[in-house]
Amino acid sequence: MSSLSIDDINLSAVEFWAAPDAERERVFRFLRDEHPISFHPAPAVDGMGAMENGEPATGYWALTRYEDVMYASRHPELFCSSRGGTNLVDIPPEIADFIGSIINMDDPRHKKLRNLVAAGFTPKALNKILDQVQVRATSVVDAVAEKGSCDFVAEIAAPLPLQIVCDMVGVPPSGEADVFAASNIILGVGDPEYVQSMEQLMEAGMGLFQYGIALAQDRLDNPRDDITTTLMQAEIEDENGRHKLTTSELGSFFLLLVAAGNETTRNAISHGMLALTQHPDQRALWTADPDAVSNTAVEEIVRWASPVIHFRRTATRDAVVGGQEIKAGEKAVMFYNSANRDERAFPDPYKFDVLRTPNEHAGFGAGGPHFCLGANLARREIKLMFEELFRRLPDIEITGEPDYLQSAFIHGIKRMPCAWHTVRD
Ligand code: HEM
Numbered sequence: 267m268s269s270l271s272i273d274d275i276n277l278s279a280v281e282f283w284a285a286p287d288a289e290r291e292r293v294f295r296f297l298r299d300e301h302p303i304s305f306h307p308a309p310a311v312d313g314m315g316a317m318e319n320g321e322p323a324t325g326y327w328a329l330t331r332y333e334d335v336m337y338a339s340r341h342p343e344l345f346c347s348s349r350g351g352t353n354l355v356d357i358p359p360e361i362a363d364f365i366g367s368i369i370n371m372d373d374p375r376h377k378k379l380r381n382l383v384a385a386g387f388t389p390k391a392l393n394k395i396l397d398q399v400q401v402r403a404t405s406v407v408d409a410v411a412e413k414g415s416c417d418f419v420a421e422i423a424a425p426l427p428l429q430i431v432c433d434m435v436g437v438p439p440s441g442e443a444d445v446f447a448a449s450n451i452i453l454g455v456g457d458p459e460y461v462q463s464m465e466q467l468m469e470a471g472m473g474l475f476q477y478g479i480a481l482a483q484d485r486l487d488n489p490r491d492d493i494t495t496t497l498m499q500a501e502i503e504d505e506n507g508r509h510k511l512t513t514s515e516l517g518s519f520f521l522l523l524v525a526a527g528n529e530t531t532r533n534a535i536s537h538g539m540l541a542l543t544q545h546p547d548q549r550a551l552w553t554a555d556p557d558a559v560s561n562t563a564v565e566e567i568v569r570w571a572s573p574v575i576h577f578r579r580t581a582t583r584d585a586v587v588g589g590q591e592i593k594a595g596e597k598a599v600m601f602y603n604s605a606n607r608d609e610r611a612f613p614d615p616y617k618f619d620v621l622r623t624p625n626e627h628a629g630f631g632a633g634g635p636h637f638c639l640g641a642n643l644a645r646r647e648i649k650l651m652f653e654e655l656f657r658r659l660p661d662i663e664i665t666g667e668p669d670y671l672q673s674a675f676i677h678g679i680k681r682m683p684c685a686w687h688t689v690r691d
Pocket residue numbers: 339368369370380431522523526527528530531534568572573574577602628629630631632633634635636637638639640641643644
C-alpha cells in the first residue's frame with residue numbers, strides 16, 4: 267500500500283477505469299483505509315472538461331466505506347437524487363426530462379411513481395413470470411448446446427435478462443435487438459466501442475424513449491398483461507390533481523426499466539461464470555446441492571460482481587458523513603464496489619464464498635427509497651440461469667480472458683469465450 271498516494275488518485279480519470287480490476291481494488295482498499303472520503307474532479311466528457319449549466323462541472327466526494335455508503339443511501343433528506351441527477355456530472359436540463367425517471371426523483375413524487383410499477387416486481391407477482399424465466403433459460407441453452415463453445419456474454423448472459431425485461435414491458439421479439447443496442451450505448455458511456463459522442467448517447471436514449479411512447483400509445487387501444495398497460499391505466503395524484511402519466515413520464519420509465527433490467531443482470535451472470543471458473547471449489551459446493559446453496563451463491567455473485575459501480579447523491583444541506591463535512595449542494599458518490607469489499611463489513615471480502623452468510627451487500631443499492639426495484643427478478647434470473655447451465659452443460663467454463671467494458675458506472679464484460687464437452691437433456 268505504501269506506494270500509493272492520494273495525490274495520484276483520480277477516480278474520474280479514464281485510465282483509472284481502463285486499468286485491470288486488481289489495480290482498482292488496490293486503490294479502493296487504500297482509500298477505505300487512509301482516505302475513506304476524498305474529493306475528485308468531475309470527469310471529462312468527449313475529451314473536454316464537463317460542463318454543468320454553462321459552468322465547468324464541479325467534482326464530488328467519493329464515499330468508499332460500507333458504513334458511509336449505507337448512511338448516504340438511507341438519509342435521502344440529507345442526500346437527494348433530484349438535484350442534478352444521480353450521475354457524476356449534472357444532467358443537462360434539456361435531457362433531464364427523459365433520462366432517469368424515478369431514479370432521479372425524490373419522494374413524494376418518486377414514491378408515487380415507483381409504487382405504480384412496484385406491484386409488478388413483488389415475489390408474488392414474479393411467480394407469474396417465473397415459468398417464463400425457466401422457459402427462456404432453457405431456450406438460451408438449447409440455442410448453444412451443440413456448438414461446444416461460444417461467446418458467453420452475447421449468447422448466454424445477455425439474452426435471458428433482455429428477453430425477460432422485454433416480455434415484462436411488452437416489447438415484441440422483433441424489437442429486442444434495437445433495445446439491446448440502445449441500452450448498450452446508454453450504459454456503455456466511457457467505452458469508445460459503444461459511445462463516441464454525446465449525440466450518439468442522446469440518439470440512443472431518444473430512440474428508446476420514443477419506442478416506449480409508441481408502445482404506450484398502442485396499449486391505450488390494446489391493453490395487455492404488461493407493465494406498460496399498467497402504467498397507461500394508472501393515475502397519480504399530485505399538485506396538479508389526479509391525472510394519468512404524461513407520455514414523457516411513460517417514455518422515461520420505459521427507458522429506465524429496459525436499461526436497468528438488462529445490462530446489470532447480464533454482467534452479474536458473466537462475472538458469476540468467471541468467478542465459478544476461477545474458484546472450482548465454490549462451484550463444486552454449489553453444484554453438489556443447488557437447492558441449499560443457490561440463494562447464498564446468487565447474493566455472493568452480486569456482491570462479487572458489483573455490476574453497478576456507483577450512484578451519486580447531492581447534499582440538501584450541510585452534512586457530516588464519516589467525519590467529513592459535505593456542504594449543501596455538493597455531490598456525494600456512493601461506490602458500491604468498494605463498500606462490497608470493505609473489510610469492516612465483510613470478513614475476508616476478497617474471498618468468493620457461495621455460502622457467505624450474512625451478506626448484506628450494496629450490489630442492489632445500499633437501502634433507502636431507491637433500492638433496486640428489480641432485485642427479486644434479477645435474483646431469479648441468475649439462479650435459474652446457473653441451475654440450467656449446471657444441469658445441461660455441467661463442465662462449461664470460461665476459456666479465455668474477458669474483454670472488460672471501460673466504464674466508471676457499469677462493471678461490465680463485453681466478450682468472454684466459454685466451452686464445454688458434455689451436453690445433457
Ligand atoms: C444484478 C442485477 C441488478 C443490479 C446489480 C441492480 C442494481 C441497482 C442499483 C445499484 C440501483 C440503485 C439503488 C439506489 O440508488 O439505492 C438500482 C435501481 C433500480 N433498478 Fe436495479 N439492478 C439490477 C437488476 C434490475 C432489474 C432486472 C430491473 C428491472 C427489470 C431493475 C430495475 C431497477 C429500477 C427501476 C431502479 C430504480 C429504483 C428507484 O429509483 O426507486 N434492476 N438497481
